[in-house]
Amino acid sequence: MPIVNIDIASKLSKEQKSALVKGVTASIIEVTKSPDHSVTIIINEVERDNIAKAGVLFSDRT
Numbered sequence: 024m025p026i027v028n029i030d031i032a033s034k035l036s037k038e039q040k041s042a043l044v045k046g047v048t049a050s051i052i053e054v055t056k057s058p059d060h061s062v063t064i065i066i067n068e069v070e071r072d073n074i075a076k077a078g079v080l081f082s083d084r085t
Contacts, residue, residue: 025051027064032074032081040066 027047035043044064051062071082 024061024063025055025057027051027062028067029064030067030069032069032071034068035066 029043029047043066047064048059048062051057052059072080074081076084
């Protein structure tokens with residue numbers, strides 16, 4: 024049973040989320056030969072204030 028966690032540093036519209044999970048599900052089905060009903064996807068929209076790279080918050084990057 025594939026479980027995919029997607030952490031993203033932005034807000035997505037419902038339409039974007041739908042397109043994302045359809046594409047990811049299709050890719051997983053193709054590679055693993057798992058049935059679509061076994062694929063679970065969790066989208067975590069993380070505020071840019073809560074992510075940093077090289078000591079700099081994403082919200083402070085230009």
